[in-house]
Amino acid sequence: LLDRRLLFVTGKGGVGKTTVASAIALYAAEHGRRTLLCEVDAKGDVGAYFESGPTAFAAREVLPSLWLMSMDTEASLREYLRLNLRIPVVGRIGPLAKAFDFVATAAPGVREILTVGKFCYEVRERHYDLVVVDAAATGHIVGQLSAPKAINDLVNLGLIRSQTDWILHILSDPVTTGLLIVTTPEEMPVNETIDLASRVRDETSVDLASVVVNRVLPELFGRGEEEVFARLGEPAASAELEKLVQGDPSAVLEAARLAVTLRRTRAAHLERLRRGIDPDVPLLYLPFLFTRLHGRRTIRQLSQALGEELGY
């Protein structure tokens, strides 16, 4: 997975897409790969996770080998113009950027291609060993990844047309580029993941590298133990327990019941996910974190879990 050079990380809102993207980037960086982590929907979460202040279009090294940036299509356009057209006058960009906003709003794909194009550019120029993109959510990722193709169909001539060719080449090479879908073992995220996996196959040329199942709850009991647990909850046994520990055990037993039910409900969705995804696509499991804090500590723990899961 980490041998690829461009990873798009997507997922339904609320499943931990940004956290997982950050964990992957941290893991790669700590294993010596010069890694760029980019947030596409600039909400500032990535900066908050690494506790490194706000991110900007210009990449910044926040840890050894780890750079953060956030996507800004206007800045991307400016960079593009500077690199491709050699337009030196910044003043002219003003109205142009405003006009661009229109065109981009009306012509779908323009904004997306500036986003995707920037990542492909970083990959082509080998500025980094790995580019991890905290990409659009499941609803929009196909539009983003298929934009170069859509533009290719709409535009016959012009610079953009000639640009889409090499972008498409990078995107469709499975050795270079991969998509990760992050999900949780819950109903809607699993539905969306299954739908998205088939849409990615049908509508884009990007390879689905893996499905990451986040927040997997621990299994409490082994074989036969659930029966023992049930018996502990019976009135006589409960009374005995209460005497032994000198406290009412019902809250603790109730919590365990909740944990078992939650785990079981989720196991059914996990099973559905396994059946719904192409068996060639590896599933990675990350545990639910019972932690006090967010931020670096969470990313650290997830990145360790990821390392174990990848078998390094």
Add this chain to the structure above:
Amino acid sequence: MADRRGYRRRDREGSLDGLLATKEIVVACGPGGVGKTTTAAAAATMAATRLGGKVLVLTVDPARRLANALGLEGIGNQERRVPTAAFVDAGVRPSGELWAAMLDTKQSWDALIQQHAPDARTRDEILSNPLYRNVSGRFVQSHDYIAMERLFEIHEHGNYDLIVVDTPPTRNALDFLDAPDRMADFFSSRLLRWLIVPYRSRFVNFASKPFYQIADRILGTQFLEDIAQFFILFQSMYRGFVERARAVQRLMADRRSSFVVVSTLEAVPLREAEFFAQALIDRKLHLGAIVLNKVLPDYLLDPNGFAVAEQFRDRADELAPVMARALDDADVDQIRRVLVEVGQSYLDYRVVAQREAEQRSELATVPDELVTVPYFETDIYDLSGLLRLGDRLWNHS
């Protein structure tokens, strides 16, 4: 579950019934993945059951099982009544009617064009324009706009006493609030007119020449012409669109409309929800309530529970043999493992519950109603599930 065991729930003071009884439009909004759709459906179900009248839930992307339960499978934009039989099966007799509709962006856009196009030719040209097809199908913000637009249309017909709307998952919570504004700006802009001038007059003045040269080189002449063509067509509907967008905005700000921000107590969604609540206030929109979903039960914070769990985990070796005898010589090892697991599990979940409690106490923006909904162990996918959830949204006193 918690109440059965006699633990006091953190708060029962907040409820949505007052809001649902007095408003005509209730918009459920907030970050993705927090149960917006289910909350909106549950609120509408309760309103139809308890308050009566005609209630519509306008939903964007319900889970398949829930869509099935509401009879929404594959019907697109049409409003459908949820059959009374379904309520009876769930054990209640509703005093009103529950209707449901799903939002089909493409269909809604087409309807909008049909309504605003000045003539049949323009209409057909727009509907077949490749850019339009792309815009209506994919243009991200178009979901946001169309949801509000459709709400406006339904409200205008006056068929319902209450409309509960579930908002589309947005990249940014503010997108859908600003969508009507942006749509109006988009069509009334001078820049837009400026952009399409050369394609009307074939005359490019000196000042704008560099722009076209650059645009030509980037996009190619043909594409630029396609875009201009698209805008020229759309311009014919400009007045209609702008007026409409303004009207949608007025409706949102009307006192008959209210917003309910839904969130969980996880840090990231909650931060987004707070930001959103503040944005509503800044825009002088009515923040009716905050619903905190999937909140872990209170008994996890019980100090006695904590002490018991620690003993389960730390004294398992000593407790297991005694309990084995009490359970007719059950396997001591198994009991020990179960005690350790049960104790540890309580302590683990307690950490999360504490984190949630802290997040909750730090909420900066607190509206009149703050409603807490517990974690349901199983998924909500039918009417009785919605009623169960709805019950938590309702005032019990």
